[in-house]
Amino acid sequence: MYKSNNLTSDNLNSFTSLLKTKWDEIHNETDIFRYKIDDLEERIVDGKYFLQLNPDRRSKRRTPEEMTSICQPFDEKKFHFNKVSSKEILFSLEGEDGDLHTVLVNVSPISRYHSLLCPSVNRCLPQVVTPDSLKLVVQIMFQVEDRDVRIGFNSICGFASVNHLHYHIFVEEKSLHIECVNWQHFKGEMYLLDDESTVPAFCFKIQKESSSQTLQQAWKVLEYFLEKSIAHNILFTKRGLGGDDVVYLIVWPRRNTSGAKQLSAFNVAVLELSGWFPIFDEEEFKNVQAKDLQAELMKWKRDDFKSICENIKGIL
Known part of the structure; x- marks a missing residue:
């Protein structure tokens, strides 16, 4: 379905090996990255929370954009992924409709091979999930x-940093x-992690x-979130x-943020909700306990989940 001079339509399973090869090449041989990712210090808290120490991400990353509306329009004047250097492009997939889906290195990576998938990058879409982008990611x-x-x-008001459609x-x-929790059946192929x-x-x-x-069922739920201005984070x-x-x-419906992402010890976005905490502060990394992580997660829990x-x- 997708073609590229780097990736054949019949061999998308080479996606990972190509990503790793090109990522390592750019990381090792250029100065594109804002900092190097080598051996990150790690620890497991309470047998379930995975912590990684990455102080450079707080001090050396691009300043996050200020965003206030979950469907905030794309702004050509602000940073977007059509402005990046061609050296940041790992490869592109060409869609049947002429759309260009570009895979970029994340120049401020959370961990090794952290990259960005920018669906229909040439269409300058805002950071609002679309049915076509869901299909692409699932494919x-x-x-x-x-x-x-x-x-x-990460949706806008869900700690997205750039208002241009992208997935991590x-x-x-x-x-x-x-990935290890027990889910309750809700409806059809939909399950629930309850209140x-x-x-x-x-x-x-x-x-x-x-x-x-x-995917049609999933889109109805996400469309509802967009209509009701409910911020959300998604993991595939x-x-x-x-x-x-x-x-x-x-998908997590969560409390909305406002303004720019705050670069504190950590921000609660898709990884943190999944149990993976990139930590920016060394003392916090050494001393944080499960109750501290849970308390921070609880700040973003919606009170109206049952409704x-x-x-x-x-x-x-």
């Missing part, structure tokens, strides 16, 4: 055999806490033969609920 996830790959999305690509061998959890979430179990129907993973040839789309569930039942 990539199905054809990437490496189960260490996850793809994440991560490669991590450790399982994340959200007793730190931050409740929905999970869609996407199987290849029925991916279109499940191949780990969880059982089965290898399944993609899980996990959100009832409303979603009515639209599905």
